[in-house]
Amino acid sequence: MAIIVQKFGGTSVADAAKIRRAAERAIRMVKEGYQVVVVASARGKQTDQLVSDALELNPNPPKREMDQLLSTGEQQTVSLMAMALDAMGHDAISFTGGQIRMLTDSVHTNARIKSIGAERIHKQLDKGKIVIVAGFQGVDEYENITTLGRGGSDTTAVALAAALGAEECEIYTDVDGIYTTDPRMFKDAAKIDQISYDEMLELASLGAGVIHTRAVGFGKKYDVKMHIRSSSEETIGTIITHEVPQMEGVVVTGATVQKDMAKIGLVGVDNVPGNAAKIFACLANAKVVVNDIVQTEVSAEKANLSFMIGASDLAAAQEAVETIKNDVNCERIFVREDIAEISVVGVGMRTHYGVADKMFSALAKAKVNIDSITTSEIRISCIVDKDQAKEALEAVCIAFELDKPSEERSQAS
Amino acid sequence: MAIIVQKFGGTSVADAAKIRRAAERAIRMVKEGYQVVVVASARGKQTDQLVSDALELNPNPPKREMDQLLSTGEQQTVSLMAMALDAMGHDAISFTGGQIRMLTDSVHTNARIKSIGAERIHKQLDKGKIVIVAGFQGVDEYENITTLGRGGSDTTAVALAAALGAEECEIYTDVDGIYTTDPRMFKDAAKIDQISYDEMLELASLGAGVIHTRAVGFGKKYDVKMHIRSSSEETIGTIITHEVPQMEGVVVTGATVQKDMAKIGLVGVDNVPGNAAKIFACLANAKVVVNDIVQTEVSAEKANLSFMIGASDLAAAQEAVETIKNDVNCERIFVREDIAEISVVGVGMRTHYGVADKMFSALAKAKVNIDSITTSEIRISCIVDKDQAKEALEAVCIAFELDKPSEERSQAS
Numbered sequence: 001m002a003i004i005v006q007k008f009g010g011t012s013v014a015d016a017a018k019i020r021r022a023a024e025r026a027i028r029m030v031k032e033g034y035q036v037v038v039v040a041s042a043r044g045k046q047t048d049q050l051v052s053d054a055l056e057l058n059p060n061p062p063k064r065e066m067d068q069l070l071s072t073g074e075q076q077t078v079s080l081m082a083m084a085l086d087a088m089g090h091d092a093i094s095f096t097g098g099q100i101r102m103l104t105d106s107v108h109t110n111a112r113i114k115s116i117g118a119e120r121i122h123k124q125l126d127k128g129k130i131v132i133v134a135g136f137q138g139v140d141e142y143e144n145i146t147t148l149g150r151g152g153s154d155t156t157a158v159a160l161a162a163a164l165g166a167e168e169c170e171i172y173t174d175v176d177g178i179y180t181t182d183p184r185m186f187k188d189a190a191k192i193d194q195i196s197y198d199e200m201l202e203l204a205s206l207g208a209g210v211i212h213t214r215a216v217g218f219g220k221k222y223d224v225k226m227h228i229r230s231s232s233e234e235t236i237g238t239i240i241t242h243e244v245p246q247m248e249g250v251v252v253t254g255a256t257v258q259k260d261m262a263k264i265g266l267v268g269v270d271n272v273p274g275n276a277a278k279i280f281a282c283l284a285n286a287k288v289v290v291n292d293i294v295q296t297e298v299s300a301e302k303a304n305l306s307f308m309i310g311a312s313d314l315a316a317a318q319e320a321v322e323t324i325k326n327d328v329n330c331e332r333i334f335v336r337e338d339i340a341e342i343s344v345v346g347v348g349m350r351t352h353y354g355v356a357d358k359m360f361s362a363l364a365k366a367k368v369n370i371d372s373i374t375t376s377e378i379r380i381s382c383i384v385d386k387d388q389a390k391e392a393l394e395a396v397c398i399a400f401e402l403d404k405p406s407e408e409r410s411q412a413s
Numbered sequence: 414m415a416i417i418v419q420k421f422g423g424t425s426v427a428d429a430a431k432i433r434r435a436a437e438r439a440i441r442m443v444k445e446g447y448q449v450v451v452v453a454s455a456r457g458k459q460t461d462q463l464v465s466d467a468l469e470l471n472p473n474p475p476k477r478e479m480d481q482l483l484s485t486g487e488q489q490t491v492s493l494m495a496m497a498l499d500a501m502g503h504d505a506i507s508f509t510g511g512q513i514r515m516l517t518d519s520v521h522t523n524a525r526i527k528s529i530g531a532e533r534i535h536k537q538l539d540k541g542k543i544v545i546v547a548g549f550q551g552v553d554e555y556e557n558i559t560t561l562g563r564g565g566s567d568t569t570a571v572a573l574a575a576a577l578g579a580e581e582c583e584i585y586t587d588v589d590g591i592y593t594t595d596p597r598m599f600k601d602a603a604k605i606d607q608i609s610y611d612e613m614l615e616l617a618s619l620g621a622g623v624i625h626t627r628a629v630g631f632g633k634k635y636d637v638k639m640h641i642r643s644s645s646e647e648t649i650g651t652i653i654t655h656e657v658p659q660m661e662g663v664v665v666t667g668a669t670v671q672k673d674m675a676k677i678g679l680v681g682v683d684n685v686p687g688n689a690a691k692i693f694a695c696l697a698n699a700k701v702v703v704n705d706i707v708q709t710e711v712s713a714e715k716a717n718l719s720f721m722i723g724a725s726d727l728a729a730a731q732e733a734v735e736t737i738k739n740d741v742n743c744e745r746i747f748v749r750e751d752i753a754e755i756s757v758v759g760v761g762m763r764t765h766y767g768v769a770d771k772m773f774s775a776l777a778k779a780k781v782n783i784d785s786i787t788t789s790e791i792r793i794s795c796i797v798d799k800d801q802a803k804e805a806l807e808a809v810c811i812a813f814e815l816d817k818p819s820e821e822r823s824q825a826s
Contacts, residue, residue, distance in 0.1 A: 016466070016469045016470050019470060020470070050489065053429070053489075053493060054492075054493065054496055056429045057429050057432060057433070057493055057496045057497040057500060058496040058497060058499055058500035059500070060500075061496040061499065061500075062495065062496065062499050064506070065492040065493075065495045065496050065499070065506075065507055066492070066496075068488060068491070068492035068495075068507055068509075069488075069489055069492035069493065069496075071488075072485035072488050072489050075481060075482075075484075075485050075488075076463070076466075076482055076485050078481070079467075079478040079479070079481035079482035080466060080467065080470055080478075080482060082475065082478045082481075083467055083470045083471040083474040083475065083478050083479075083482075084470040084471060086471055086474065086475050086478070087470060087471035087472070087474075093477070093478075094478055094481055096481075096558075098511070098556065099556050099557075143511065143512050144512075145509075
């Protein structure tokens with residue numbers, strides 16, 4: 001009998017009516033002949049409430065105790081959902097992370113899954129029960145409760161789907177799928193029917209709040225078919241899967257804009273081996289995540305070097321490069337905060353020419369100046385002025401017809 | 414190093430300020446040289462909220478899921494208290510029932526403790542930590558979460574004190590001890606300094622809401638010294654312990670009145686062997702708890718039989734005796750609901766004469782009619798009219814000087 005894993009986020013189980021609706025979804029799949037495992041998050045604002053209770057007592061609470069506290073939110077949801085299913089006449093049983101032997105390392109508040117005991121779940125499924133598992137949590141080898149960090153319930157669901165050999169992992173949420181771009185920035189954004197793990201990982205910001213990249217990475221590693229869909233509507237959402245042949249027909253799957261970033265440049269650094277390494281070791285020590293490094297030779301003696309960082313890391317990064325400035329004989333450091341990054345992503349780029357050209361033309365036509373460009377195998381990113389970000393994104397979306405479903409686009413876009 | 418177990422009930426940990434105050438209590442005992450284990454209940458009205466959340470989804474929730482749900486209340490308290498202790502600069506660690514191997518049977522919502530793993534607690538105490546254990550909960554052999562039923566956190570505390578060989582089990586509560594009688598009925602009631610387990614069990618109604626009889630029974634079985642005291646004041650409360658010589662000097666330790674009861678009488682039952690057994694088997698089948706059975710012979714052929722029951726069991730009990738009425742040839746059944754039971758309790762009765770006489774005289778002087786009398790080794794109970802209950806209790810309290818601390822009473826009372 002095929003197994004389906006259904007994951008319901010906090011907004012999808014926020015009150016009794018929503019818990020009942022989620023329970024109905026589970027029963028429907030049982031009637032379609034599936035064995036159903038439900039993964040649930042804490043109800044609505046429960047986690048926020050617990051965090052505020054904790055901070056009232058301790059501004060820097062011990063992480064082990066934080067996990068002990070926060071894990072109760074999911075435990076409450078799963079027992080309540082089992083009760084709801086029972087009231088609807090369906091046998092159900094709820095489990096905490098510990099009860100299904102969701103073993104993790106001991107990194108409290110951000111633990112990694114080591115193994116999952118699938119037997120107990122299979123046994124209950126075979127008895128005809130719907131099994132409801134608390135997301136986000138596990139236990140370490142000493143039975144200390146751990147939590148998986150941001151997006152933890154998604155990760156639980158995908159990991160369970162992998163461990164159980166499930167046919168699909170449904171992620172129910174308050175939106176009806178992943179869109180070609182952020183609809184707040186480009187109102188005609190179209191829903192994506194199908195997307196590859198790699199594209200989804202590159203388009204992380206489109207999934208922000210919907211699906212966590214860590215869960216997508218897990219899905220990719222274990223080839224779990226994921227389905228992002230609405231908990232309130234009956235629509236088909238977005239399938240995240242490995243690459244299938246028809247995906248290549250679509251050149252660009254989605255476009256993103258990231259505005260909360262900054263660029264740091266080091267001008268006139270001594271062009272000798274080891275200087276770049278020194279600079280980035282220094283940034284790594286300051287725990288700054290660096291992207292899009294560009295180094296250009298100015299002369300035989302001097303080079304310019306620039307990189308992108310998250311805006312929140314700017315102060316730490318500036319401090320770090322100031323300490324190394326003299327060591328590498330840097331003439332001048334510049335910082336740009338007034339920038340945004342526009343990216344287009346698509347596995348089709350691997351076999352199609354002219355994507356970069358089309359993107360640059362669209363930006364030129366919209367009179368958007370490009371500061372710098374970086375590319376990967378399935379992504380092209382341009383840094384532009386922040387106050388041109390919206391028109392830049394629109395120009396790119398229209399050029400690649402991201403306002404239309406993929407099957408309605410012209411061959412070349 | 415001696416160990417102290419401190420139990421804080423729901424009202425004593427209801428908010429952040431109260432959790433901090435409880436934490437200060439624990440630290441103070443550490444400074445006095447003790448290793449401290451804290452047992453905590455769910456905060457204030459948390460359990461009521463969870464019960465109402467459950468009933469909204471299912472009027473008759475499965476008991477296993479109820480335990481899974483309710484146990485989160487205590488888990489939250491213990492992690493929050495560990496955070497509070499950490500903020501005060503003291504190492505602490507919280508444990509759920511499962512984490513300390515509080516093993517129970519599988520009777521959900523009313524489980525019995527089978528064993529406790531003391532090693533993990535000793536290990537943490539020896540590291541200098543305050544150990545905080547979730548009351549009320551355990552796990553069965555399959556890691557299903559169980560709860561211990563009413564008074565469960567008291568039972569957890571006393572059981573832990575026994576398992577750890579603790580010097581004392583402090584029960585912090587919102588009253589400052591056990592009183593000679595209910596102060597709402599007799600405003601001059603005096604606090605009892607010391608009371609034996611047996612007396613406390615007989616005076617159960619005086620401890621109602623303060624300490625559960627099941628915990629007292631546990632304390633008696635394992636000889637755990639219990640100390641009922643106020644969480645908000647610095648006073649010494651009531652010590653519950655095994656009998657000590659000076660207790661015999663006090664003839665009557667306390668007096669109670671019970672008003673929520675009823676009496677059923679079977680008049681003119683055939684006086685043949687086996688009839689009483691038939692009647693009480695019938696009541697046991699109806700799950701009615703019966704007290705104070707009195708049988709009197711009317712003639713060689715006929716006997717009268719009466720017994721007391723809780724008022725809430727009256728309908729079930731009446732139905733049960735009606736079914737057996739003809740079988741035992743009973744002439745008439747009568748029911749009295751307008752009654753109350755006044756009791757005096759004291760281990761000193763074993764060696765003192767005249768207690769019954771003094772009680773009956775006091776009631777007679779107050780013009781209270783006695784319907785019937787039952788006695789045990791350390792208790793005398795009289796059934797009186799319900800509307801005379803208050804004056805009956807007052808008369809008895811004054812006769813035995815229950816408005817004075819025991820050391821100030823005259824020798825004979």
